[in-house]
Amino acid sequence: MTLLIGSFKVSKKAAHRGQASLVLRKLFGYPFNRLLQGLLLVAFSVVLEGCAEVQPWERGNLAKPHMGLQPFPSQAALREHIYGSRESASGSTASSGGGGCGCY
Amino acid sequence: MTMRSGMVYGILLWGFISQALADGGVGVKAPSCTLSKIGGGGEKTLEAYQGKVIYVDFWASWCGPCAQSFPFMNKLQKELGSKGLSIVGVNLDEKAGDAMGFLNQTPAHFELVADAGGKCAHELGVKAMPSSYLIDRQGVLRFIHLGFKPTEAQALRDEVEALLDEKSPVK
DSSP, X not given: OEEEETTEXXXXXXXXXXXXXXXXXXXXXXXXXXXXXXXXXXXXXHHHXXXXXXXXXXXXXXXXXXXXXXXXXXXXXXXXXXXXXXXXXXXXXXXXXXXXXXXX | OOHHHHHHHHHHHHHXXXXXXXXXXXXXXXXXXXXXXXXXXXEEEGGGGTTSEEEEEEEOTTOHHHHHHHHHHHHHHHHHGGGTEEEEEEEOOSSHHHHHHHHHHXXXXXXXXXXXXXXXXXXHTOOSSSEEEEEOTTSBEEEEEESOOGGGHHHHHHHHHHHHHSOOOOO
């Protein structure tokens, strides 16, 4: 007996056994791996489309103080200063101020 | 190498080559950017300065080193302007108001223009803020400076003076 899916003939036995890859192979005419590769390629190209390079001159918003990882920049700067003078070495932490304009 | 992998490598190679060519190299004729004058009053192209040494500086209000470079550029324009130097400050702020606020605090005594959408910055391949481009009297891009450090100011001035001393184009 044969089961008709689309215009392809898939054996009912195979479908019952749950041999998905075999069903898909019959359906799409080539091994399932190739189909998966194709789908991955499509997914990749869709994701890559969303990655836009932020140009050096577009970092104005990133340079704002409130874009910094520190919620209280002035407090952090003060603590850093005290820590630096106690340890008699400064610059152990990243300097405060802004998320980074990437300026030279 | 199969035909398909050959094609892939070919496309990658073409990408790298075109990227390298697009980055506006030194020694090549500088693009004629269309820039709008700050505070209204039409457009200006870099070609309009033909015969002069152009110091194109890309700046933005949020950029600290840019503010540092302004007094230097003011001095340069004042002292070398009569020899044929034109400093063009290209603003890249997204909001024009930001630029005006910056200029109130940091006066500029050279020509100021804005590059809407960063088209000119794209053409010249600006990689850092600030970036300065020195273009000679023939319109050829000669030097690119990334960033501004007071310690490098003298070397920059020497380059400008060397370009000014070159013969002006035969007319």
